[in-house]
Amino acid sequence: MMDDLTASLAADLDRAFPALVEQAGPGLYWGLRRLCGDHQEAEDLTQETFIRAYRAMGGFDGERFAELRLSPWLWTIALNLGRNHLRSRSRRPTFVEVGEHGVTDPEVPDSAAWDRRMAGLTKPQRTAVVLRHVVGMGVAEIAEATGRPQGTVKADIHRGLARLKQLMEQES
């Protein structure tokens, strides 16, 4: 059963795609931001994930859309890109705000402290914790996105959270 957005994408990809960016973009960006710890890189990876997704969807038929689970699928692309650090920035036009120069780096409270704490987790723990609690995905979705068994994902979330608590206690 397709949700409304997937159905719109299947019906008219070009028309519906901006809505996908609006809906999935914040989770992707902020998840990637906590995973890689850098605004510019998170922004690049978010853009590249959507560009890859758009190209891939151009070749999808109705059946492929019907079985598509948007969030795990987008994160599969994003995590692969993050691993390979694929960059094609020089070939792409870069958007600039009219009359503004330089990139704005949106901040959340204690951003630098969280980057430091996250660095204390193993990569699978960090990925599982961020996808579960920053992005808000379910365990089954994370398992699909990362290609790891659900039991392993649960254990990674558990151990990751325990490690974060430990790190925060050490700070105070």
Add this chain to the structure above:
Amino acid sequence: MSIEQQLAGLAGGLPDGISEGVALGTRLADGFDLYPSPVGEVVVTFNVEGVSSVDLATEGYANRFSERHGRRLLRAEPPSAWGRHIPIALEAGTPGKLPVDLSSRTPFQAQILKIAASIPRGEVRPYGWLAKEANRPEAARAVGSTMARNPIPLIIPCHRVVRSDGHIGEYSLGGPGNKWELLTHEGVDPAHLVELAEHHVRVQGNTSTHVYCHPSCHRIRRSKPGNVVDFTSTHAARSSGFRPCQVCRPGG
């Protein structure tokens, strides 16, 4: 506050520029910027393939672009790999190192536009010449309509393509006055070309080398005035024992 709640608070909205970057990268939109040109300020649009259009920066250019190309326009910086070649190409009147996006054209139209891009600065060629260069000598009219709809004027120099009778002809970017202006800017004397056209002169020969050229070819323009003879057709030039120039390839 629990650690789970703190983590949930680490996500915010989508930072500025990401949805625009995606629109440009997926080619759902093209970027644009404004540049000076010999005929006033122009809007140059671009995407990952290259420059996609040039238009006068007059009111409504964004709507005109969307109508013609079916995409939105976003103010953007061109890709750093070739963005600096845009002002160079506008001034030189040739793409040079600048990639151009002709994917909206048929293969024949793209071929004709590339041939037009090869016409040297300060020279002109008739429609029929482009048709012959493309091995489609019967297609002079199709060449005319391809030039009229050239999406990248100034950079693909359709202003160097003139009527087969030698008259300057129409121009899509603001009318024939601009064509006259551009040719003058690059050292052509349009009034002289019109005068030749009115005397039905199609090619000119050099009596010393016995080579005939298009009247604007730099080879014939460098000849001593006393050595230049006019011909009303390539056939007439050949009958008088002249052979075609290998640079401007006037045919015949």
